[in-house]
Amino acid sequence: MYRYGRTKRTRKRKQTREGGIFVSTELISLCKWMKVESNKHGFRWKCHLCPAHFSDTGRGMMTKSRLFPGDLLISIPRPLLITVETVLSSEIGEQVKCKNVKFTRQQLLSLFLLQEKNKGSNSFWHPYISVLPKTLETFGNFSPREMTLFPPRLQIAVKCRMADMKQAYMEVRNFWSGEEIEYSQFLWAWFCVNSRSVFYRSAGSEFVREDGNHLALAPYLDLLNHSVGAQVEAGYNQESGCYEIYTGDTYRKHSQVFISYGNHDNYHLLVEYGFTLPDNPNDVFQVEYNDVLNAALSLGVDNMEKKKEIIQQQSFHRQLVCSMEGMSWNLLLVTIILAMNWTELEQWKLVLTGFAMSDRNNTLSRQIARTFLTKYIKQNQDLITKFDTPLSPNTVESMVFSIVQTERNILQLTWTSVT
Numbered sequence: 001m002y003r004y005g006r007t008k009r010t011r012k013r014k015q016t017r018e019g020g021i022f023v024s025t026e027l028i029s030l031c032k033w034m035k036v037e038s039n040k041h042g043f044r045w046k047c048h049l050c051p052a053h054f055s056d057t058g059r060g061m062m063t064k065s066r067l068f069p070g071d072l073l074i075s076i077p078r079p080l081l082i083t084v085e086t087v088l089s090s091e092i093g094e095q096v097k098c099k100n101v102k103f104t105r106q107q108l109l110s111l112f113l114l115q116e117k118n119k120g121s122n123s124f125w126h127p128y129i130s131v132l133p134k135t136l137e138t139f140g141n142f143s144p145r146e147m148t149l150f151p152p153r154l155q156i157a158v159k160c161r162m163a164d165m166k167q168a169y170m171e172v173r174n175f176w177s178g179e180e181i182e183y184s185q186f187l188w189a190w191f192c193v194n195s196r197s198v199f200y201r202s203a204g205s206e207f208v209r210e211d212g213n214h215l216a217l218a219p220y221l222d223l224l225n226h227s228v229g230a231q232v233e234a235g236y237n238q239e240s241g242c243y244e245i246y247t248g249d250t251y252r253k254h255s256q257v258f259i260s261y262g263n264h265d266n267y268h269l270l271v272e273y274g275f276t277l278p279d280n281p282n283d284v285f286q287v288e289y290n291d292v293l294n295a296a297l298s299l300g301v302d303n304m305e306k307k308k309e310i311i312q313q314q315s316f317h318r319q320l321v322c323s324m325e326g327m328s329w330n331l332l333l334v335t336i337i338l339a340m341n342w343t344e345l346e347q348w349k350l351v352l353t354g355f356a357m358s359d360r361n362n363t364l365s366r367q368i369a370r371t372f373l374t375k376y377i378k379q380n381q382d383l384i385t386k387f388d389t390p391l392s393p394n395t396v397e398s399m400v401f402s403i404v405q406t407e408r409n410i411l412q413l414t415w416t417s418v419t
Contacts, residue, residue: 025131027051033127034220043077060225060256067251074221075242081218084202087112102209107168110189128219136191138274153286154267195273196222204286218243227258233359266403276399284321285410295371305338322414339364369418380408
């Protein structure tokens with residue numbers, strides 16, 4: 001796994017050896033704090049995991065015993081979750097109420113983190129905040145040089161997320177009385193929440209601006225690393241009053257335990273979390289609908305308006321992608337429909353039944369595919385030449401290079417399938 005920022009960082013702080021594995025004194029303090037505070041609030045600390053350092057991923061969570069599907073991994077008591085209710089009952093929450101303003105849940109949690117961080121060791125949450133990364137290498141910290149190496153779709157995704165984040169910052173920057181929040185400070189808090197929060201449905205509030213995101217921070221739990229194949233069930237248990245994670249996998253004693261952040265491609269993982277996965281099965285190459293249409297027009301295809309009407313009415317123009325399995329079903333349908341003559345077009349629904357099109361249609365649909373693929377392959381080749389090789393491992397450039405190489409492989413495989 002290529003990790004960046006969160007797990008592949010050099011630790012200069014004093015290290016303590018525990019169980020043959022090196023973990024920081026801050027992590028040991030967090031473990032003790034979780035157990036003590038759970039007991040104080042009337043909960044029994046339930047966790048089969050402990051922090052550890054692994055050669056392939058860096059920091060992660062190790063199981064202290066053999067685990068089987070259905071076993072509880074970790075249970076975080078409600079009083080140790082940082083929720084919107086936690087924020088609104090704090091000093092920052094009193095200011096929100098006093099000024100009668102509305103913020104999103106992510107803004108509120110970000111403000112709370114900044115407030116508690118500024119308290120230092122006087123904060124109740126200090127053991128948790130002390131293990132949060134000092135910097136986060138996600139879209140807010142990409143350099144201009146790195147941005148020039150991004151494929152066009154990744155550039156667009158980064159710019160959109162940066163615009164959202166800057167808007168969120170503008171809304172809160174003058175919130176604290178007599179003190180302006182610096183952009184770099186907000187950036188840190190925002191990404192901590194963005195990359196480490198769990199789904200937690202909280203009640204609505206007159207001080208919460210609803211945006212569909214239901215978030216909470218779960219200390220200790222967020223030390224778990226992501227794996228595409230990890231099977232888990234996670235959520236807040238109303239009966240136990242805890243946020244719980246159960247595994248659907250089997251683990252040997254002392255092995256690393258994983259959770260899944262979802263079925264995300266490396267674009268999403270890099271932008272939102274700051275890492276990529278080699279051989280990510282969710283990686284695809286996004287094909288633009290207009291590029292397919294322009295390819296057809298360049299080959300003199302007729303009846304375009306009628307064909308576009310059918311394609312768009314049936315939503316075939318959505319989810320146009322290439323993967324290591326070739327063109328997606330929708331992309332294949334679009335090329336076939338665009339290649340139809342009028343007679344075939346009047347009976348276009350036959351293609352949905354697996355009806356074989358004419359040799360003429362088959363030839364033209366492949367020509368359409370090769371035309372837009374030629375453009376993408378050229379763009380990919382031009383992008384690869386921008387990288388200075390060899391690349392240092394676990395850097396943004398190395399991860400983006402891996403993404404670009406994956407796209408090259410996908411495009412080449414797809415090209416082979418249509419020749």
